[in-house]
Every structure is written in structure tokens, then in C-alpha cells.
Amino acid sequence: MAAHKKFIKQTRPALLLLAVWALVPLLSPAKTQNAFASRRDVVRIFMKGRALVHSGLPELAFDKNFYYLAGVREPDALLLVAPRRGNDVIFVKSIPDAQRLRSLVEASGISQILSLDDFGRIFSNMMMWSWDLYVPKKFDDSYYVILDLVKKFPYLKIRDLSPFLTKMRMVKSAEEIEFIRQASEITAAGLNAAMRAAAPGMYEYDLQNIIESVFFAQGAERTSFASIIGSGPNSVIIHYSDNTRKIESGDLVVMDVGAEYFEYAGDITRTIPISGRFTPRQREIYEIVLEAQSRAIAACQLGARLTDIDAAARNHIKNKGYDQYFTHSTSHALGLDVHDSWYLYGRNIPGVIITVEPGIYIPEENLGVRIEDDVLITASGPVVLSASVPKKIDDIERLMAEGRFIGKRARIH
Ligand SMILES: [Mn+2]
Structure with a gap:
């Protein structure tokens, strides 16, 4: 009873x-x-x-x-x-x-x-x-x-x-889902362009400009929040948005950006090695975050709470010994607002859209990694709306190398 x-x-x-x-x-x-x-x-x-x-x-x-x-x-x-x-x-x-x-x-x-x-x-x-x-x-x-x-x-x-x-x-109509899918697609296109263009010596705002010009060229009205391009020591600052630092060879760059389309927000984060290749240490941390994110996405089932999804990511990071470096929660709702309406005790039902974005930030190593996707909850499981921008190490390195092949547009100051 x-x-x-x-x-x-x-x-x-x-x-x-x-x-x-x-x-x-x-x-x-x-x-x-x-x-x-x-x-x-x-x-x-x-x-x-x-x-x-x-x-x-x-x-x-x-x-x-x-x-x-x-x-x-x-x-x-x-x-x-x-x-x-x-x-x-x-x-x-x-x-x-x-x-x-x-x-x-x-x-x-x-x-x-x-x-x-x-x-x-x-x-x-x-x-x-x-x-x-x-x-x-x-x-x-x-x-x-x-x-x-x-x-x-x-x-x-x-x-x-x-x-x-x-x-x-909290529950999006088919039309709203389509707008958010578009906002995610445009956001992904911006990040793809940044990955192709990225090279040491660029400034953080160079990457920001590349990303945002793709947004506007593809019909975004505005960014859904202030673009975060954090390199090296700035990669560990969660809400960094000065974007003024010169990116040094060997740095990781956290790019957390979102296009707003028909008033709906996209919100994707990718972390890239500016030189085109992850170092063994960067790779080690990156793989932990990626696995944590994959487990959290798998937890995006009907009836799950945001705390359940957070636990799926956090347990993995904790098991690897980096719990103290994961300093924010894993998910928020996405919609008209980038941090959209969410009922505190809300559970996933079809039509809910949330972000999944675990991270590890180690200030003493100037090493920050965050990976974020936009996920639609459906009766048949989670659907990642932001899948068209790579997040596997090999895929990122390949896309960055492609850019190098066609010639990087390094900025001259
Ligand atoms: Mn987010």
C-alpha cells in the first residue's frame, strides 16, 4: 500500500x-x-x-x-x-x-x-x-x-x-523539437568550422568569430548565451567568456556555444587540442569525460530524474578518482531559454530536451575538458540532437587535420 x-x-x-x-x-x-x-x-x-x-x-x-x-x-x-x-x-x-x-x-x-x-x-x-x-x-x-x-x-x-x-x-511540441534540432545543427556547424580552422597562435575570439559567423550565416538570430572559448588556464573556468587569450601550442580549448533559432536555444560543448593532437595526459582525461557522458546519455530514459543522469556521469568520474574536479551538475533543460524551465522533481517524459555535459577541470595542470550534447527524450530512448559535430578523439583529430590540409587561416597580429 x-x-x-x-x-x-x-x-x-x-x-x-x-x-x-x-x-x-x-x-x-x-x-x-x-x-x-x-x-x-x-x-x-x-x-x-x-x-x-x-x-x-x-x-x-x-x-x-x-x-x-x-x-x-x-x-x-x-x-x-x-x-x-x-x-x-x-x-x-x-x-x-x-x-x-x-x-x-x-x-x-x-x-x-x-x-x-x-x-x-x-x-x-x-x-x-x-x-x-x-x-x-x-x-x-x-x-x-x-x-x-x-x-x-x-x-x-x-x-x-x-x-x-x-x-x-518542459514538454516540447513537435514544432519546438524541430526548432531546437535546427538550433543544435547550426551550433554543430559552427563548432565544425572552428575545429577545421583551429591552430596555435589564434586568439580565443578568433574561434568565437568563426563560430558565430557560421551561426548568423545559417539563420541564427543571436547566440543563446555568451560564447565560452576557454584555452589552457581558461579551460578550467566554467563560465569564462572574456575570450581574449592567445592560444598556445599544446593547449586544450573548451568551446561551449549555442545558436538561437526561432527563439530556441542550442547548447553544445566540444574540447579540442589546439595543435591537432591530444597529448597522452589530455587523452586520458578526455576519455574519462567521454565515457561519463556516454553513460549519462544512456541514463536518459523515461522516468529518470536529472539527478539520476548526473549520478551516472559522476559515478564514473568518481571511480577514476576525479570527483573533486567535476564541479557542476550534468544536465539542464533546453528550450526557449538555454537554461530552460524545469520542475524540481521532474522526470523524463517524451518531449523533454536536456543537455548532458560532464567535465573535469584540473587547475594545477591548466587542463579542462567538457563535452556537451543536446538530448531529446523519447519513448524509445534518448536521441542526441547534436551528433553532427565529432566528439571521439580520432574523429576530432581527423577533422582538425582536414582543416590543416586545406590551409589554416592563422591570424597575424
Ligand atoms: Mn549547457
């Missing part, structure tokens, strides 16, 4: 999540139905007759939850998801020209695009019926922007939509 109850308690969040997601196609049988409108319908059911106000925040802190529900990248805007379908509104800072207005309506599936100046009037009309309101509390800035707007309504009862949105965003 106890075991049975425990099982239900543990699987309930995953089952709820699947139930939520199953609602989407039911709500939108027409093929032409706007995906963002369907998500708002799911949220509407959850809110049981209450409204949601959501801020897009300024461009520098643009909130992807806003995009997820509104379907437009419109900074400083407000989204109102009304209790009734058809009454949703996007409030923008200034009303754009007719063409832009049409594209906002088409992308969002919302016909009312109004000025922020109209928010108070519309909102107070709506609030005649209910003092209950949902906001995304998790994002503090957004929360305060909204509180500021609604503080003239002293009787408001604020509810938090974040936990629900987190669960919704």
Missing part, C-alpha cells in the same frame, strides 16, 4: 504534465490553429475564469514565457490572457505601422493590439468581474512591472502562474 502510494505520488507530476499537453491538440483540431493561441487556451482552462497579465520586459531581459504565450518578441509589451477566448490583448509601447501590426496579429493569433495607455481602462473593465489575477511571479522583474501597473486596484488577489508554465514548457 505504501509503495503504491509512493509510486502515485512520484509519477503524478509527470502524468499531470502529459494530461496538460494532451489538451492542446484537443483544443485546436484545425491544422491552421495558432500554436500560441492553443497554449493560451490551456492556460485559460487552468485559470478557471481568471485573467493573466504578463510582461515582455525590456529587450535585454526579454521574458521567454511572454513569447511562449504571445508568439511575438515584443519587449516592454503586456499580454492579457482574458477569461474569455477572443478577448486576449497585447498592449504595446507604441502602435506600429500597418504591416508590422498585421504580422503581430498573425504571429500571435490575437486581433487586439492596443497601446499600453489603454491598459488601465481595459483592465479595470475586466476586473469588475473578478479580483483574482494570475501573474508570472517567478520572474521578479516582470512581477514588479505588473504590480506597479495594478497597484491602483487594492483588492487584487495575485496568484502565481509560474509553476504551471514551468510544467507546460
Whole structure:
């Protein structure tokens, strides 16, 4: 009995999540139905007759939850998801020209695009019926922007939509999976170009420039985070992004980069020997990380938690005696945000996408290795979306030699 109850308690969040997601196609049988409108319908059911106000925040802190529900990248805007379908509104800072207005309506599936100046009037009309309101509390800035707007309504009862949105965003639709697959492909292409071009004497930013120009040439809108090109002593710094060092012969280079495509993030790390060949010591550490990653990917099964996947990588590294040099966790969710929504007790279900990125960083040897792939969870096992960039030692050395054959573009200073 106890075991049975425990099982239900543990699987309930995953089952709820699947139930939520199953609602989407039911709500939108027409093929032409706007995906963002369907998500708002799911949220509407959850809110049981209450409204949601959501801020897009300024461009520098643009909130992807806003995009997820509104379907437009419109900074400083407000989204109102009304209790009734058809009454949703996007409030923008200034009303754009007719063409832009049409594209906002088409992308969002919302016909009312109004000025922020109209928010108070519309909102107070709506609030005649209910003092209950949902906001995304998790994002503090957004929360305060909204509180500021609604503080003239002293009787408001604020509810938090974040936990629900987190669960919704964990499971990706077929279309979202396709965008992330594309983002991973573009990221892989950038890394392949860097491997071909890499040579001692280049600066870290040279590799960054090669990678990012491939991203933009292939349709990425931006990088999904600040590119990390850490060579030699910088290879052991987890979030290094100065990328200013001259790369010396014999250095390892950790390249942790991501292209953003249709708002979705790729995130891949490869570690290469700048001279084209791993030294025996570099090879030794690299093989440990690669085996740890392979075990962690194998652990990406239905029902697994991120902690299970982490344990698979960590146990191998620990058995080899390098536990103290593996100083971060193995996985995070990937989606609209590079560190995407993840429900703390979440378990892998079909449609979840996570990174798998163990590493070993030995500062006293200036030796850092991290290998990261993007993995889709399916009913028939893990699918690596970032497989088109090599990670086996022989394959990396071969690709780098290929580059040497066609002539390295060493930078002259
Ligand atoms: Mn990552």
C-alpha cells in the first residue's frame, strides 16, 4: 500500500504534465490553429475564469514565457490572457505601422493590439468581474512591472502562474523539437568550422568569430548565451567568456556555444587540442569525460530524474578518482531559454530536451575538458540532437587535420 502510494505520488507530476499537453491538440483540431493561441487556451482552462497579465520586459531581459504565450518578441509589451477566448490583448509601447501590426496579429493569433495607455481602462473593465489575477511571479522583474501597473486596484488577489508554465514548457511540441534540432545543427556547424580552422597562435575570439559567423550565416538570430572559448588556464573556468587569450601550442580549448533559432536555444560543448593532437595526459582525461557522458546519455530514459543522469556521469568520474574536479551538475533543460524551465522533481517524459555535459577541470595542470550534447527524450530512448559535430578523439583529430590540409587561416597580429 505504501509503495503504491509512493509510486502515485512520484509519477503524478509527470502524468499531470502529459494530461496538460494532451489538451492542446484537443483544443485546436484545425491544422491552421495558432500554436500560441492553443497554449493560451490551456492556460485559460487552468485559470478557471481568471485573467493573466504578463510582461515582455525590456529587450535585454526579454521574458521567454511572454513569447511562449504571445508568439511575438515584443519587449516592454503586456499580454492579457482574458477569461474569455477572443478577448486576449497585447498592449504595446507604441502602435506600429500597418504591416508590422498585421504580422503581430498573425504571429500571435490575437486581433487586439492596443497601446499600453489603454491598459488601465481595459483592465479595470475586466476586473469588475473578478479580483483574482494570475501573474508570472517567478520572474521578479516582470512581477514588479505588473504590480506597479495594478497597484491602483487594492483588492487584487495575485496568484502565481509560474509553476504551471514551468510544467507546460518542459514538454516540447513537435514544432519546438524541430526548432531546437535546427538550433543544435547550426551550433554543430559552427563548432565544425572552428575545429577545421583551429591552430596555435589564434586568439580565443578568433574561434568565437568563426563560430558565430557560421551561426548568423545559417539563420541564427543571436547566440543563446555568451560564447565560452576557454584555452589552457581558461579551460578550467566554467563560465569564462572574456575570450581574449592567445592560444598556445599544446593547449586544450573548451568551446561551449549555442545558436538561437526561432527563439530556441542550442547548447553544445566540444574540447579540442589546439595543435591537432591530444597529448597522452589530455587523452586520458578526455576519455574519462567521454565515457561519463556516454553513460549519462544512456541514463536518459523515461522516468529518470536529472539527478539520476548526473549520478551516472559522476559515478564514473568518481571511480577514476576525479570527483573533486567535476564541479557542476550534468544536465539542464533546453528550450526557449538555454537554461530552460524545469520542475524540481521532474522526470523524463517524451518531449523533454536536456543537455548532458560532464567535465573535469584540473587547475594545477591548466587542463579542462567538457563535452556537451543536446538530448531529446523519447519513448524509445534518448536521441542526441547534436551528433553532427565529432566528439571521439580520432574523429576530432581527423577533422582538425582536414582543416590543416586545406590551409589554416592563422591570424597575424
Ligand atoms: Mn549547457
